[in-house]
Amino acid sequence: MKEMLEKIREQAERQIEAATSPETLDEIRVSVLGKKGELTQILKGMKDVAPEDRPKVGQMVNSVRDVLEEALAEQKKILKSAVIEKKMQNEWLDVTRPGTRAMRGHKHPNQIALEDLERVFIGMGYEVVEGPEIEYDRMNFKLLNIPEDHPAKDEQDTFYIQRHDESKGETTEDDIVLRTQTSSVQARVMLAAGKLKETSKGFPERNLPIKLISPGRVFRSDEVDATHSPSFHQVEGLVIGENVTMADLKGTLDQFAKEFFGPDTKTKLRPHHFPFTEPSAEVDVTCFKCHGTGRVKKMEEVKEGGKLVRREVDCACTACKSSGWIEILGCGMVHPDVLEMCGINDSSDPDAPVYTGFAFGIGLERVALLKYEIADMRLLYENDIRFLEQF
Numbered sequence: 001m002k003e004m005l006e007k008i009r010e011q012a013e014r015q016i017e018a019a020t021s022p023e024t025l026d027e028i029r030v031s032v033l034g035k036k037g038e039l040t041q042i043l044k045g046m047k048d049v050a051p052e053d054r055p056k057v058g059q060m061v062n063s064v065r066d067v068l069e070e071a072l073a074e075q076k077k078i079l080k081s082a083v084i085e086k087k088m089q090n091e092w093l094d095v096t097r098p099g100t101r102a103m104r105g106h107k108h109p110n111q112i113a114l115e116d117l118e119r120v121f122i123g124m125g126y127e128v129v130e131g132p133e134i135e136y137d138r139m140n141f142k143l144l145n146i147p148e149d150h151p152a153k154d155e156q157d158t159f160y161i162q163r164h165d166e167s168k169g170e171t172t173e174d175d176i177v178l179r180t181q182t183s184s185v186q187a188r189v190m191l192a193a194g195k196l197k198e199t200s201k202g203f204p205e206r207n208l209p210i211k212l213i214s215p216g217r218v219f220r221s222d223e224v225d226a227t228h229s230p231s232f233h234q235v236e237g238l239v240i241g242e243n244v245t246m247a248d249l250k251g252t253l254d255q256f257a258k259e260f261f262g263p264d265t266k267t268k269l270r271p272h273h274f275p276f277t278e279p280s281a282e283v284d285v286t287c288f289k290c291h292g293t294g295r296v297k298k299m300e301e302v303k304e305g306g307k308l309v310r311r312e313v314d315c316a317c318t319a320c321k322s323s324g325w326i327e328i329l330g331c332g333m334v335h336p337d338v339l340e341m342c343g344i345n346d347s348s349d350p351d352a353p354v355y356t357g358f359a360f361g362i363g364l365e366r367v368a369l370l371k372y373e374i375a376d377m378r379l380l381y382e383n384d385i386r387f388l389e390q391f
Helices: 002-018 022-033 038-048 051-090 109-123 183-193 246-261 336-341 364-372
Strands: 134-136 160-162 176-178 210-219 231-241 267-274 277-286 295-304 307-316 325-334 356-363
Touching (some): 022 051, 109 246, 231 364
Antiparallel strands (some): 134 176
């Protein structure tokens, strides 16, 4: 029995010493010390050993077990150190080398234009007020003096979420739409400030006068092309107070144009029609490319003496189509019916104060396209990093 145990010990020690991986060591442990291992089988055969020899045999088996377990633990430690050493050689890292810089994003041209707009109007004492993108027909149309038969209320122009009289093909003030303009924010503010004191979430009761801009995303059922999108952004302004005149509107827009497009920019108002305002106008600014002349200088290749040479030539300005003016926004004095419906004025009370006001609406994408000379509106939304890195 002693010779057999010695043989098992020597053979196992040789195998342990030759092992090159933890997996091989585990296989040796199982084959010798496991439930079906050689030492375990000897212990199971103790019933065949004479009773007086059993203690001695058991002691020898345990002694061999202790030796092998110690050898396995030592070899496992050696193999683990070898693995770590190999990793350190293969995965060597110079901690003094500069790291790889992660790509950093920056502001979108729309965001840059919006912040510039907000900076200009906040500097003139305006507050920024935002409202819900999902709106009631009453806020989006009725309170803004838009009649029932107006084309804007047709499903070909407006995204309706819920129509209460859809079977009749009619609209009600409880219909729910994706707002087509941020003027709905102005309606909510006027309701909260007027005699009705009608408040809603985010629009607590307030006092007159009102001086605000309302930026945000709006939705219209337009096909996507170079100048249109079903989702775009507007910045609308509203001023309500006593003795507010068209001259105040013109002065405000003059100041905005100079701050936003440059100190030499001039503005021009052309008569127009909007249901929300009366009188109404569209506003043009002098072209920032040709400075109102309608002509620009650019370099072209021309033939002189049979050779191509580069010369400065006088050309028509493509930005303003040679007119010297570019349309940027619509505006006007707030319609008296709007002031009445929103509770700002009360025609039934001759002693009540009479308020006037003006409003204007700016297409954020439009001014971004003009300011940065971008030809196609779709570029703003395609997330092409080559385009966005230019700003």
